[in-house]
Amino acid sequence: MSVKPSFRVAILGATGMVGQWLVHLLDHHPWFRVVALTGSDRSVGRPYGEACRWLLGAPMPEWAAQMIVRPTEPELDAEIVISALPSEIAREVEPRFAAAGYLVASNASAYRMAEDVPLVMPDVNFDHIGLIARQRATRNWSGTLLTNPNCTTTAAVLPLKALMPYGVRRVHLVSLQALSGAGYPGVPSLEIVDNILPYIPGEEEKLEREPRKLLGRFVDGAVEEAGLVISAQTNRVPTLDGHLVCISVELEEAISPEETMRAMRGYRPPEEVADLPSAVAQPIVVRTEPDRPQPRLDRMAGDGMSVVVGRVQRCPVFTLKFVALTHNTIRGAAGAALFNAEAALRWMGKV
CATH class of the missing domain: 3.30.360.10 (Dihydrodipicolinate Reductase; domain 2)
Incomplete structure (x- = not known):
């Protein structure tokens, strides 16, 4: 594309280790702009810089530190959600986001082996993203759920x-x-x-x-x-x-x-x-x-x-x-989910 695409992104479970790596990797991303960070009940309503115990060597981006942590509900002004949720929470929450029309790139294991959910490494099996068509038809939703592996x-x-x-x-x-x-x-x-x-x-x-x-x-x-x-x-x-x-x-x-x-x-x-x-x-x-x-x-x-x-x-x-x-926390987790979000947009013809 001659003009750089721009997509609004939310990070689910942003205060954990994988969520922190997503904040870091999305800082200055050429396509994505983070508009929401979600967390647990004890974090909701607090600035991310106060709610998050930052563990990375790189400094927390200022835009993230000032962002108020939101509840993990499909009421976010985003097109894409990248999920760093624990699997037991992801199992219940992620389908609700996909049903609400979001593109959900998940790091959780909850749906990796589901027959209609793509388990993807874009440089290995990009074509598997085609399962999205079956998924939307089977589950009758307009969004998308795809996962990266362990x-x-x-x-x-x-x-x-x-x-x-x-x-x-x-x-x-x-x-x-x-x-x-x-x-x-x-x-x-x-x-x-x-x-x-x-x-x-x-x-x-x-x-x-x-x-x-x-x-x-x-x-x-x-x-x-x-x-x-x-x-x-x-x-x-x-x-x-x-x-x-x-x-x-x-x-x-x-x-x-x-x-x-x-x-x-x-x-x-x-x-x-x-x-x-x-x-x-x-x-x-x-x-x-x-x-x-x-x-x-x-x-x-x-x-x-x-x-x-x-x-x-x-x-x-x-x-x-x-x-x-x-x-493991870049290629094996945060970077993998981010790569999948980019690849899904390519498969959909949006980039």
Whole structure:
């Protein structure tokens, strides 16, 4: 478009960790202008700067600090809502916004696996946004609800997408997930300092299901899930940001580590989304050093929107093994929902 589009955006659940990242990422966004921030009953009616315990290193934008927190009700003067709500609240609230005509880009898990709700990473399965047509017809609403995947799923799916032409059969993955993934106040220090927690409720089930939908085919208005089998084990570790995933993959075609790295380096987003504000030219960054990726050194690759892959090797059990890293609160959460909102507008022909 010759003139920059302008859309009014509300952030639902703006005082939490993901909500704060959305405030930060939307500051000076070229298309979006934040017109409303919502929060819980204890925050409503207070200035955001007073209601929010700001946890990011970057300063809170002045416009956000002065904005009065609103109730999370579909009475907002916005076209788009980006939801950082907890799943139990999102399950009840988000459909009401979609029924009221809003475009809802959700970070919550509540509707990810619903048959008529797109589960989207725009640089992986942009065409799945086509489920919107079925959703509107089925639910008889004028708005839209689409979701992004679990933050750890993101780290696995992008490199697996690059390997799909070689026939992905089976995947085993082990995650080392950062503290910020648990939100604030998160995990008590006495549980995580000098420790690793080998269980995160609900995470393994998400990692075993979501990639099959994301990597599936959109056919005749529905998603046919990919046939791969996934086994996942999840762990909480004492890093602040950046989920690291150790992945072993069995392929139909036994390609070499060198071919694997070329395929990942060469992977590019679909043409439809390549110029969106949140898109990165290189979704997968490949490192060849023996000790990379590392959360502290690599999580901000692509401004936090790239997945970083390293330690690509032959696997004595499967075909290949490698390590993947994602910034869980940017690419895995706030940035993912923002990217989805942009992609939905592209699919609708509004940008």
